[in-house]
Amino acid sequence: MNAELDFFGRRVSMAQRSRRRAMIVLIYSILAVLVIAACANSRLSSMVSNLGTYVIWAAIFACRLFLGGNATGGLVKPFNSKGQKDWEAPPSLLSLKLRVYQPISGLGAEYLNDERELQQRDRAHYWAYQILGVSIVVPWIILSLGRHKLGLLGHAVANQIASGMLLASLALFLTLPQAILLWTEPDMEPDPDFN
Amino acid sequence: MQGNQTTQAVGESGLFNRIGVLRAERGVSRQELADALGVNYQTIGFLERGDYGPSLKLAFQISAFFGLPVEAIFSTEPLRPLSEQIYGVKANHDNPEQSQ
Numbered sequence A: 001m002n003a004e005l006d007f008f009g010r011r012v013s014m015a016q017r018s019r020r021r022a023m024i025v026l027i028y029s030i031l032a033v034l035v036i037a038a039c040a041n042s043r044l045s046s047m048v049s050n051l052g053t054y055v056i057w058a059a060i061f062a063c064r065l066f067l068g069g070n071a072t073g074g075l076v077k078p079f080n081s082k083g084q085k086d087w088e089a090p091p092s093l094l095s096l097k098l099r100v101y102q103p104i105s106g107l108g109a110e111y112l113n114d115e116r117e118l119q120q121r122d123r124a125h126y127w128a129y130q131i132l133g134v135s136i137v138v139p140w141i142i143l144s145l146g147r148h149k150l151g152l153l154g155h156a157v158a159n160q161i162a163s164g165m166l167l168a169s170l171a172l173f174l175t176l177p178q179a180i181l182l183w184t185e186p187d188m189e190p191d192p193d194f195n
Numbered sequence B: 001m002q003g004n005q006t007t008q009a010v011g012e013s014g015l016f017n018r019i020g021v022l023r024a025e026r027g028v029s030r031q032e033l034a035d036a037l038g039v040n041y042q043t044i045g046f047l048e049r050g051d052y053g054p055s056l057k058l059a060f061q062i063s064a065f066f067g068l069p070v071e072a073i074f075s076t077e078p079l080r081p082l083s084e085q086i087y088g089v090k091a092n093h094d095n096p097e098q099s100q
Helices: A017-040 A045-067 A115-149 A155-184 B019-026 B030-037 B041-049 B056-066 B082-094
Strands: A004-007 A010-013
Touching (some): A017 A045, B019 B041, B019 B056, B019 B082, B030 B041, B030 B056
């Protein structure tokens, strides 16, 4: 895990756990607002699909820019421990002058996880798997009870909740292991190469 | 005996170690040690605090780096200060009758 964030060319220290936690809370708040907005507009089917797409893209961008885990951007190193291959040509997003990707030559050691980080990664995925399972099963039980046993929920409301569940689960699937890692890692010593 | 033992943080790993002492003694920074071992410099901090128990491979790498046996660096029991241990052994070696 990196102690600082490369954010549009600026290096921001995230060595303190409180900062990382604040960032995670902010990211999930934004995602939650998007999910709720998508559900609230479910009467318009096109809006659902559009806002749903925004939720997924927001989660992907959160990973690329802040959380990491899937590419060289963000705080968490790539989970596959392979870094990124050389770019033959700059990716399309770079042409927009956005420093979303950090092109690297070869497989830099700074992108590889050591044995402790691999252990933490596995533990974070275990907990993410548990939480994701609960996040799917519990609302499903509530929905089943509400629709069939209690008769409390109409089909429209049930569909709204189901859409929200699906979107939230997808966002969690993309972001949760990284978020758990960043949330649980204690205060880090600043990177000696920083400054 | 307990009074002679150093008060070291055992951490989550349940292992006591002398990495911090050896590193300070030899003037090696965490980054230099991390580079030599091929790990993140944060991991050295976790090792020193006893919050992470290294694999056998990493333990042997650390022991090779410091040129000491593994048991001189890691222990499941609290480690005595190196000076006390070395001079204690030397005193016993110089005067074997004392040790008996």
